[in-house]
Amino acid sequence: MGQNTLKNTANSDISTLGRKRVEEALQENERVTSTLLNNLPGxxxxxxxxxxWTMEFLSNGCPDLTGYLPGEIIGNNVISFQQIIHPDxxxxxxxxxQATLREKKSFQLTYRIRTKEGNEKWVWEQGQGVFSAEGELLAxxxxxxDITERxxxxxxxxxxxEIIKGVTNTSNxxxxxxxxxxxxxxxxxxxxxxxxxxxxxxxLLDMRFFVDKYDSVPPPSRIGKGKTAYVFRHGRPMLMxxxxxxxxxxxxEIELVGTPPAIWLGVPLRTQSEVIGILVVQHYENExxxxxxDLEFLTSAADQIALAIERKRVEEALQASEIVHRQLAERQSTLLDALPARICLLDKNGDIIDVNKSWKHFAIENDYxxxxxxxxxNYLKTCESSNSEFADKAKEVADGCRAVLSGKSNQ
Structure with a gap:
């Protein structure tokens, strides 16, 4: 075998070995890329x-995210990605x-999609344009x-x-x-x-808030055997x-009340001491x-809702009490003004808290x-410190008032 033949054979072997190594490197690179793509959470x-948004390639994470196989979306075979994006x-x-593409920058988006099963998901997307050497947008x-949970x-x-702040931000x-x-x-x-x-x-159970597609607001009723009463009696949330x-x-255990829903969710509104009511949501079509x-959310929110409702009820009760007290005070003042006697009202310490018209007229006549x-x-101290010709009588009045205020006398 000649020297040239040996050299050509050696070169051929090296070339074959080189191609094999390149092929192995490419296969390894494809394997690594495939592994990465298949294990990404999206x-x-x-x-x-x-x-x-016609898709040319989708990784194997497509079904978990959208419910569709890659082949159903690629080339818009069954559905386009534009249709998967929430209409709103x-x-x-x-x-x-488009705004970021004009500046040839990457973009980040947060939006909703609708899956093949009809569920709504929130997604986060990051992408960029692929441009040719001439600056033409290729893809x-x-x-x-999926960021739905977050x-x-x-x-x-x-x-x-918002509910917690609502206690102070709402008037009733x-x-x-x-x-x-x-x-x-x-x-x-x-x-x-x-x-x-x-x-x-x-x-009675009173519907203080009620919105419904089919049923009208029911009147207050005793605790019966409806679903609402069932949750109230047992004091635990229920998805039915x-x-x-x-x-x-x-x-x-229960009786049918109102239009039957496809699914019903009720949670008790519980304060530290008792159940004060029930919050219910229901859907008539989608089971x-x-x-x-949702049950866990409403259950955790129910405690804050119950506290907010209880505080607002206390506020309303106090406001009602103040109105009644003011009305009674006005009536009392009218009654006292109608009496000819000079009258003043004292608190437990002997301080004057109100006087009638006759008292005021007497004060004016005596140059008050x-x-x-x-x-x-303090009326008692005023009487006791008197140095007028009626000082002894004033001290007797003070002693009498003090005896009444202390409970030792009733007149």
Whole structure:
């Protein structure tokens, strides 16, 4: 074998070995890339910048995120990604992406999607444009991940905070209950919601707040055998679908009241000492409208809601008491003014708290200079310090008043 032949053979072997190593390196790189893509908590994508966001590539995280297989979305075979984006968020998503593409910057978005099962998810997306050497936009590449749990936790926290602040930001219980309804709506479906409060004096459950698609507000009623009464009696939250409702009816535990919902969620409103009422949400069509997470949220919120309601009820009771007290004081003043005798009212310390017209006229006739007519001064000390010709009589009056105030005498 000649020298050239040996050299050519050696070069051929080296070339083959080199190609094999390159192929192995490429395979390893593909394996690493595939492993990374398949283990990311979300999906990697490549799409066109068209009206459909037509997908050219989707990683294996697509089904967990959207419910669809990659092949159902790629090329808009079954559905486009534009259709998966929540209708209320489509315009903002497009405008934000286009604005960053014009500046050739990366973008970050937070928006909602609707999965194949019909569920709503919050997602976070980061992506950027892929441009040619000439600056032509070829595609978009990026990553989308599910942030529903984080978004839900933020919304729940904000909702409870609004309810707590509502105690001071609302003027009465009705306003507070409206605020509670609006706060809960930000977390879960609450188009059918009511708050029933128990009145211990009348022993009735009163619907203090009630919104419903089908039923009208029921009058106050005694605790019967409806679902609301069942939760009130047992004092524990309950998530009840139609099957569970029918089972409890068969067992005689509850009776059907109102339009039957597909799913019903009720939680007791409990203070430190007792259950003061019930909060209920229900859905008439979707039996999957609520889950254990919703039950846990309303249960945790119920304590704050009960506290807020109780404080507002106390405030209203105090306001009512003040009105009654003021009305009684006005009537008392009218009655005293009608009497010809000179009368002053004393508190337990002997301070003058009110006087009638006859007293005021007497003071004016005797050249009393103040406009308070003695209100706020201590009548007993005034009598005891008298040095007029009626000083002895004044001291007797002071002793008599002191005896009455101390309970030693009733006249």
């Amino acid at each position: 999906m990697v994508y490549r799409c066109l910048n068209d009206e459909h 968020d489509r315009i903002s998503v497009r405008s934000n992406v 978009l590449e990026g990553f989308i991940t 978004k839900r936790a933020e919304t729940e926290s904000k909702s409870i905070s 219980l009705d306003e507070l209950l409206k605020l509670i309804h609006q706060s809960i709506k930000k977390v879960l479906y609450a188009e059918n919601l009511f708050v029933a409060l128990y009145d211990k004096e009348t022993e 679908n139609q099957r569970m409702s029918e089972q409890l009816q068969e067992e005689g 999957n409208a609520y889950d254990r997470r 200079s103040g406009d308070d007519f003695g209100v706020g001064t």
